[in-house]
Amino acid sequence: MNQDLVTPPHVKPEQIVDFDIFAEASLQDNPHRGYRALHATAPDIFYTPRNGGHWVVTRFAQMAQILRDPQHFSSRELTIPKSNSDNVMLPLNLDPPEHTPYRAVLMRHFDRKVIAAMEPTLRAWAARLIEPVAPAGRCDFSENLGAAFPVSIFMELLGVPLERFEELRAIVKEYFSRTTNARYIELQNTMIAIFTELAEERRRAPKDDLISKLLAETVNGRPLTLQELQSIGFLLFLGGLDTVANALTFAFHNLAQRPDVQARLVAEPEKIPDFVEESLRCFGIVHQTRIVKQDIEIAGVQFREGDMVSCALPLAGLDDRCNPDPDRFDIDRQNREHIVFSTGAHLCIGAALARAEMRVFTEEWLKRIPVFALAPGVKLDWRAGQVMALMNLPLQWPT
Numbered sequence: 041m042n043q044d045l046v047t048p049p050h051v052k053p054e055q056i057v058d059f060d061i062f063a064e065a066s067l068q069d070n071p072h073r074g075y076r077a078l079h080a081t082a083p084d085i086f087y088t089p090r091n092g093g094h095w096v097v098t099r100f101a102q103m104a105q106i107l108r109d110p111q112h113f114s115s116r117e118l119t120i121p122k123s124n125s126d127n128v129m130l131p132l133n134l135d136p137p138e139h140t141p142y143r144a145v146l147m148r149h150f151d152r153k154v155i156a157a158m159e160p161t162l163r164a165w166a167a168r169l170i171e172p173v174a175p176a177g178r179c180d181f182s183e184n185l186g187a188a189f190p191v192s193i194f195m196e197l198l199g200v201p202l203e204r205f206e207e208l209r210a211i212v213k214e215y216f217s218r219t220t221n222a223r224y225i226e227l228q229n230t231m232i233a234i235f236t237e238l239a240e241e242r243r244r245a246p247k248d249d250l251i252s253k254l255l256a257e258t259v260n261g262r263p264l265t266l267q268e269l270q271s272i273g274f275l276l277f278l279g280g281l282d283t284v285a286n287a288l289t290f291a292f293h294n295l296a297q298r299p300d301v302q303a304r305l306v307a308e309p310e311k312i313p314d315f316v317e318e319s320l321r322c323f324g325i326v327h328q329t330r331i332v333k334q335d336i337e338i339a340g341v342q343f344r345e346g347d348m349v350s351c352a353l354p355l356a357g358l359d360d361r362c363n364p365d366p367d368r369f370d371i372d373r374q375n376r377e378h379i380v381f382s383t384g385a386h387l388c389i390g391a392a393l394a395r396a397e398m399r400v401f402t403e404e405w406l407k408r409i410p411v412f413a414l415a416p417g418v419k420l421d422w423r424a425g426q427v428m429a430l431m432n433l434p435l436q437w438p439t
Contacts, residue, residue: 199249235273324354
């Protein structure tokens, strides 16, 4: 371990693991496999001095306990290393009960009834993107489909012009990669500026889109302020421009290697929701961060005020203590448990939309391309960090 990496005095020597969530060698060829190895090689909760120093929680039970305890673990700082940015995401950077009115505002636009009404739009977008590539017999799925599908839907829902797709994808991909703190804050400001520009346009000329609807929203009996709208828009950009794209790409990377599952889903399309849920369990992408605001001991670990904590949500679904034989991909699995969308007060607002998008896209893909595989001879480019991704996914199929 480098001598300049300092750990706080309350961390025991046996709790220290030199582990870099961005650059660890074990994460570079497949981050899920790299993280899964921690269950055999590291304590359930360990401290790494990398990236400013932080705890890493690897087990379902302790993650759930931490994420459901805003008294001791605050979401006011969500980045590792600490950004110390003045920009906030509402409601994600607020703890209950302050976050509740803002969460209620967003939930009105992302509840199950709203998402169910969007299904024709989801199917139309899936067909629009899949049908041009189906005759070619090959594609790079990651950006052309895995990202294009959910991001286009999000942009249309929010009211962002589709011609800004490449611009916004470039911003968010850089944001979730390793960068300097100054650049990190610069990218935040860029996203907020873009949302502000769009909000000002909608003030002048409202449309039937989410930005216009947010401008008409109230919280605690008053209209949302510009700063509140900017903070909500910042959160929506980060949630809508990258996460489902990564979840869908990981799911199809796995499905491309399982002809038996492909055949099963074609024959029994009613099992596609189970495929989606098992994919979410096995291939989570987001690591949920908290900062300790009140000292507490959990499982022999002394969490002290100011400590940063990373809950490795992808590992929760791979925990053999709650999912027997967790490395086995099984769409018939009973009582599967995961917290890929987090848990507690900050359960992901977009969870219902993400599930619907993954289900509908898989249904529409298998109608047109029932058999497919990984294209040979291409090196895959993985991204570790707080939001994991597969940056390319070459697929091929018979035509």
